[in-house]
Every structure is written in structure tokens, then in C-alpha cells.
Amino acid sequence: MCGTDSPASINKSSLPSANGNDTGSPTCSPDHVLNLEQGDPAVFESYWRKMGDRCTMVISGSQLMSYISDFTNICWFMEPEFEEAVRRLHRVVGNAVVDDRYIVVGTGSTQLYQAALYALTSPGGPEPVSVVSAAPYYSSYPDETDYLCSRLYKWAGDAYEFDKNGTGSYIEVVNSPNNPDGTLREAVVKNRGDEGKLIHDLAYYWPQYTPIIRPADHDIMTFTFSKSTGHAGSRIGWAVVKDKEIARKMSKFIEMCTLGVSKDSQQRAAKIMGVLCGGYQNCKSANKSDDLFFEHTRQIMAERWERLRQVVERNQVFCLPKYPKQYCLFSGELIEPHPGFAWLEAKEEEEIDSQKVLRGSIKVQGRTGRRFGVAEKYVRISLLCNEEEFKEFLERLSTIKSMTSNGH
Ligand code: PMP
Numbered sequence: 001m002c003g004t005d006s007p008a009s010i011n012k013s014s015l016p017s018a019n020g021n022d023t024g025s026p027t028c029s030p031d032h033v034l035n036l037e038q039g040d041p042a043v044f045e046s047y048w049r050k051m052g053d054r055c056t057m058v059i060s061g062s063q064l065m066s067y068i069s070d071f072t073n074i075c076w077f078m079e080p081e082f083e084e085a086v087r088r089l090h091r092v093v094g095n096a097v098v099d100d101r102y103i104v105v106g107t108g109s110t111q112l113y114q115a116a117l118y119a120l121t122s123p124g125g126p127e128p129v130s131v132v133s134a135a136p137y138y139s140s141y142p143d144e145t146d147y148l149c150s151r152l153y154k155w156a157g158d159a160y161e162f163d164k165n166g167t168g169s170y171i172e173v174v175n176s177p178n179n180p181d182g183t184l185r186e187a188v189v190k191n192r193g194d195e196g197k198l199i200h201d202l203a204y205y206w207p208q209y210t211p212i213i214r215p216a217d218h219d220i221m222t223f224t225f226s227k228s229t230g231h232a233g234s235r236i237g238w239a240v241v242k243d244k245e246i247a248r249k250m251s252k253f254i255e256m257c258t259l260g261v262s263k264d265s266q267q268r269a270a271k272i273m274g275v276l277c278g279g280y281q282n283c284k285s286a287n288k289s290d291d292l293f294f295e296h297t298r299q300i301m302a303e304r305w306e307r308l309r310q311v312v313e314r315n316q317v318f319c320l321p322k323y324p325k326q327y328c329l330f331s332g333e334l335i336e337p338h339p340g341f342a343w344l345e346a347k348e349e350e351e352i353d354s355q356k357v358l359r360g361s362i363k364v365q366g367r368t369g370r371r372f373g374v375a376e377k378y379v380r381i382s383l384l385c386n387e388e389e390f391k392e393f394l395e396r397l398s399t400i401k402s403m404t405s406n407g408h
Contacts, residue, residue, distance in 0.1 A: 039179070043230070088277050093330055096223070134188045157373065158373055169195050180343050183321070198220070208301050225237065236269045342380070
């Protein structure tokens, strides 16, 4: 579990209280370790709380009992309502081409990543296919790729290195915007014809994080309910796939792993996506933009980034990436990205271990750059936490004066 962005163990004190406010979150005493290592999307809870009962649904004991959803679909365990909701959501946002594309549902995009690796490789090849991604890459790719010691594929590290020295068949994973550093990315391995295949992980290609610069149109694109609306606990992801055979193989993989994907979760996801999209149809003209999911959450992320940059600039210990403004087709404005993670780089010394310093001096747990394939002077901090935790993080960060004086 420690390889993923998911909590290694669930701490009940970090669960929101039943009355719907944040008072059940961790007490922010100075001794408490503030865990900002995982990207658990609590930041979006306040929006859905505001929506009250609009997303509530009732499932009776006799509903959704069958394994099967639609045998005429390649992805026979996908609920038709879910597929429709996914296509509608992409049409509303304009972040991906979905016409004449296959949709495959998965238990999170984590399962779809593995399904895609399986679909892009064939048994009996001379060697396992190399899987690469440009550093800093999402820290789960190496673990997820090698966990089962597959003979079909193996993790081969940084795509820039592979571009220089690597040989043979490869799969490049392009994560855009990139976790951890928030940059918009393209493939880096120069096209080698049939030897290379691409998976585009577009978990964060949504308007609250980044300008939507074009409808993405790649062979395999994966998305997740976790980072689009914030419903990580439903474990729903989907892939948009150009090629029928690839969609079939991905579905087969999921059939072999889990014999489908929870229908309850698919139905709940369809309902929530429907409410989100309905908001755009009903509210935009009425100019009630605070009721609209992406406007509301983009505002929260923009404010968090402004407050974070002020603290980081004032204490001069770390620096943050600068992101160019780009024209967003969704909002019709020039906007700056506001990634879900802060990618902090220590200014002072090359050799410093930033994760250790943050943990030792202000009891903030981030994730070291080493896990993302780069130096330990980098540390990733989740900005998707609840407001109380975010405020506490800024207060603690503002007390750091220098890496060495505060250190170990
Ligand atoms: N890709 C990236 C880049 C992610 O950050 C995450 C979640 N941390 C995932 C995939 C997996 O998401 P899911 O919850 O859908 O498995």
C-alpha cells in the first residue's frame, strides 16, 4: 500500500464527522504529524455537502444484483447509465474526444493502468516490454508495474533516459498534468514506429487543476472519479480507447481480475456526474457560478495556491514551479494551473533531504522526490486536504527559517 497515493491505514480521527462539518478531522496540536503524503481529495467535500441531497440515491435490496450490465457492449459489466454520464461529462468539459471511442470502466484508474499494460503486450515476446515515464513520474507506476513480476512488461524508469539509451519495445506513460509537478506533458521518447505504445493518464486534466487547452485525443486515456469529482472511495475510473481490440483486452483483464466493477459504484458515479453536468445546463445562464462544481473548486484551488506562494516567497527556503497562463477552452479565460500537489524544491543545498527536514522540524509528512525518480531535495505535499489541515500546514511552513537551522 505504501507505494500508492492511498492511505496505508485508515485513521478514524481523520474521517469527517457525521454532522457534516470538518470538526472530526485531526486536531492540529503541534505534536500531531500532519500527513500530507497521500492525495486524498477531501478538499471537494465542502462542495458536495453544499449540494445537500441532490446526489442522494436509494438502491433497494433487489436492484443491481446481476454480474451483467449489457452483453452487447465489449465492456459487458459497464452500466449504460455510467457510460452515458462519462460521455456527457467529457462533452460538457471538452477535455477529451469521446465520439467513436470505446469506454471501459475500472475499479479506479489504478486497475485500468494494469489493464492497459496487459492489453498492449502479448505473451511469448522475447523480453518483457519496458514501461517508462518521464521523471518526476507518479510514484505508483514503478510499484504497480512490477508488483506481479509479469513476464509481459517491466518498469524501466525515466523516459528521458530510455530515449537516450533504451532499446526494444516500450510503453510510455504520459501523465498530464503531471503528478507530482503539475506540468502539462507530451510523450518524450522519440517515435520509434511500432516499437512504442502510449498510455495517457489524464487523472488531473480537469478545470479545477489546469486550463483545458484542447480535447485530448490519444489511443488510451485514463480518467478517475477520485480526482475529477473527489469521490475516491467509490473506486471508479474509466478509459477512453480508440481501438476496439485494445478495449476488448482491457475489459478481459478486468473480467479476469474482479469479474467486473461494482454496479452500485457505477450508478452512484452516474448520478453524481449527472448532477454536476445538470448544473451547467441549468445554472450557467442564471450566473450562479458558485453552484457549479468546476468554478467552485477552481476558486478553492486558486486561493490555496495564492496563500501557499505567499508563505513560500516570504520564508525563502523552498521554491515552487512557475506555471504559464494558458487559454482554457472550458472557461474561455487565460488561466494559471493550480495543481493538486505542491512540488517543493529546497533552495539552499543540493544534498538536503526535504522530506526529512519537513518531518523533523514542523512534523509535516510529505513524499520524497526519490519516490518520483528525482533528488531528495524535492518533496511533494498534497493540497487536496481539508481546509483545517491546509491552514495548519501553512502556519507550520511559515515557521521554517532555513533548512539547516530547523533540520534534524
Ligand atoms: N494516476 C495518477 C496520476 C494519480 O495521481 C492517481 C491517484 N493518486 C491515480 C492514477 C489512481 O487513481 P484511482 O483512485 O482512480 O485509482
